[in-house]
Amino acid sequence: MGLAVGIDLGTSNSCIACVRDGQVIVCLDSEGRNTQPSVVAFGSRSVVVGSRAKKQLLHSPEGTVMSAKRLIGRRFEDAEVQRMKSRSAFGVYRGDEGDARFRVHGKGYAPEEISAHVLAHMKRIAEAQLGEVVDKAVITVPAYFNDAQRQATRDAAQIAGLECLRVLNEPTAAALAYGYNNAQKKRIVVFDLGGGTFDVSILRVDGDLYEVIATAGDTLLGGDDFDHLAADELLRIFEAQVKQNFTENRTVRMRMREAAEMAKIALSKSEEVMIDLPGVWRNAQGQDYSFSYQLDRHTYARWVLPLVQRTLGICEETLKTAKMNTRHIDAVLLVGGMTRYPLVREAAQHLFGRMPDTSVNPDEAVAVGAAIQAHMLTSMDDSMPASVLLDVTSHSLSIRTMGGHCDVLIPANTPIPTEASKVFNTAVDQQTEVRIAVFQGEGRTADMNELLGQFVLAVPPMARGQVRVRVTFTIDSDGIVQVRAVDDKLGKEAAIRIEARGGMTPEEVRKAQFTSGDVVQNNPEQTRGR
Numbered sequence: 001m002g003l004a005v006g007i008d009l010g011t012s013n014s015c016i017a018c019v020r021d022g023q024v025i026v027c028l029d030s031e032g033r034n035t036q037p038s039v040v041a042f043g044s045r046s047v048v049v050g051s052r053a054k055k056q057l058l059h060s061p062e063g064t065v066m067s068a069k070r071l072i073g074r075r076f077e078d079a080e081v082q083r084m085k086s087r088s089a090f091g092v093y094r095g096d097e098g099d100a101r102f103r104v105h106g107k108g109y110a111p112e113e114i115s116a117h118v119l120a121h122m123k124r125i126a127e128a129q130l131g132e133v134v135d136k137a138v139i140t141v142p143a144y145f146n147d148a149q150r151q152a153t154r155d156a157a158q159i160a161g162l163e164c165l166r167v168l169n170e171p172t173a174a175a176l177a178y179g180y181n182n183a184q185k186k187r188i189v190v191f192d193l194g195g196g197t198f199d200v201s202i203l204r205v206d207g208d209l210y211e212v213i214a215t216a217g218d219t220l221l222g223g224d225d226f227d228h229l230a231a232d233e234l235l236r237i238f239e240a241q242v243k244q245n246f247t248e249n250r251t252v253r254m255r256m257r258e259a260a261e262m263a264k265i266a267l268s269k270s271e272e273v274m275i276d277l278p279g280v281w282r283n284a285q286g287q288d289y290s291f292s293y294q295l296d297r298h299t300y301a302r303w304v305l306p307l308v309q310r311t312l313g314i315c316e317e318t319l320k321t322a323k324m325n326t327r328h329i330d331a332v333l334l335v336g337g338m339t340r341y342p343l344v345r346e347a348a349q350h351l352f353g354r355m356p357d358t359s360v361n362p363d364e365a366v367a368v369g370a371a372i373q374a375h376m377l378t379s380m381d382d383s384m385p386a387s388v389l390l391d392v393t394s395h396s397l398s399i400r401t402m403g404g405h406c407d408v409l410i411p412a413n414t415p416i417p418t419e420a421s422k423v424f425n426t427a428v429d430q431q432t433e434v435r436i437a438v439f440q441g442e443g444r445t446a447d448m449n450e451l452l453g454q455f456v457l458a459v460p461p462m463a464r465g466q467v468r469v470r471v472t473f474t475i476d477s478d479g480i481v482q483v484r485a486v487d488d489k490l491g492k493e494a495a496i497r498i499e500a501r502g503g504m505t506p507e508e509v510r511k512a513q514f515t516s517g518d519v520v521q522n523n524p525e526q527t528r529g530r
């Protein structure tokens with residue numbers, strides 16, 4: 001039997017951890033890195049993952065896929081997918097089922113397959129360090145992920161040869177890592193600003209019970225956006241210096257972006273930093289130009305303040321959803337690499353009126369929580385309490401009624417398991433059937449929401465309003481939705497079980513599974529061990 005681990009499968013970076021002999025171990029690669037870029041680079045004969053793949057980005061952007069998490073389980077038409085399509089050097093296209101896929105060097109890949117490469121890479125790093133086979137994992141996802149995104153994440157695990165023990169919400173994992181298990185009635189804010197996204201969640205922890213009370217975020221707000229914004233400013237300065245427009249010059253833009261990120265990281269420790277880019281541009285006459293600029297925290301803060309303010313606005317909205325104010329909050333946990341930046345910390349501290357808890361490394365918190373959960377699910381170790389993790393529905397569930405309106409039976413943020421019922425009357429005279437169409441989403445009308453499934457209940461023909469149909473939604477603790485419709489008078493019943501589907505069919509997932517023969521790595525990080 002192999003080991004069970006926790007994996008934070010992040011948009012920009014991933015982290016893997018394990019509990020062994022009562023100790024949490026965050027697995028490092030051969031160069032001592034605790035996180036790995038969630039980047040996959042396709043060469044002519046090999047696939048490289050992690051930091052080596054990220055290095056390839058500069059000279060082969062069209063063969064290097066990053067941020068696959070932004071596409072996983074999404075429809076091609078989704079705004080997020082369209083945004084990624086317009087920004088990426090690799091292709092993004094519509095799969096046969098309307099899902100979003102990547103095209104790299106003329107070959108199509110589902111986001112699940114890209115994520116599977118990242119998971120397999122993480123698995124190998126853990127195996128090299130721990131000297132044991134890793135075959136089970138708790139994998140974390142944002143709390144707002146819908147059923148399709150969660151299922152697609154499970155499928156990615158299956159392709160990578162990992163049994164997915166549970167898909168765990170990231171804020172819940174962070175709360176576990178920070179040791180809030182068995183806390184007496186604490187209300188916790190998890191402020192998670194990573195490379196690609198911002199998420200804020202309010203949790204109630206009471207003994208072994210974890211409840212996500214409210215969660216919100218912005219999938220278009222993360223460290224990358226800080227870097228893009230700062231790179232634009234640096235580019236403007238350089239353009240003014242050399243009187244040249246670089247809008248179409250990808251190489252100069254990428255170098256500026258890289259410099260912006262390095263400057264940001266340096267500024268998180270010092271007041272100012274010297275940016276030096278020798279020979280960043282060569283003009284048509286073959287003359288090289290360099291860029292030098294002294295950046296200080298004050299100027300950087302002026303550039304990125306609107307982004308920081310957006311995070312605070314989202315926090316205020318989330319408090320409102322949870323019907324709380326900052327006085328109700330007992331602890332603020334910081335997660336994600338960007339929370340190392342002092343301005344971000346100070347902003348969170350100012351809003352919540354308390355020092356954030358920084359006792360856990362923000363890069364590792366989610367993976368550590370997932371590892372603790374994996375350990376709880378697989379071991380007989382009594383020293384770890386078996387916490388009950390109570391989740392909430394990420395989106396409202398409704399049925400379509402007259403005029404295409406959606407009637408919500410289970411609102412977003414309802415703790416699961418849950419059940420809700422409502423009685424509906426027939427709308428037309430002599431109607432012989434009632435079609436129950438189940439939707440997910442916050443739109444008022446069905447066309448704004450996602451159709452999860454539909455079924456028909458035959459009813460006796462009568463005058464409208466005479467037949468009463470009771471519709472019951474049940475969600476179990478695994479998030480599986482069951483919808484039942486019963487003719488109140490005759491007791492006749494029809495039902496549907498809504499199975500989550502990611503972008504790939506079960507057959508595709510099975511075929512895509514990696515076998516030991518096609519470990520398509522030529523990455524010394526795995527083979528060298530530690």
Ligand code: AMP
Nearest residue numbers: 012013194195223265268336337338340
């Ligand atoms: P994550 O997705 O949580 O791995 O966070 C990645 C983001 O955190 C990237 O935008 C990094 O540039 C940023 N980051 C990492 N370390 C630091 C640091 N010391 N200061 C500021 N930002 C950082």
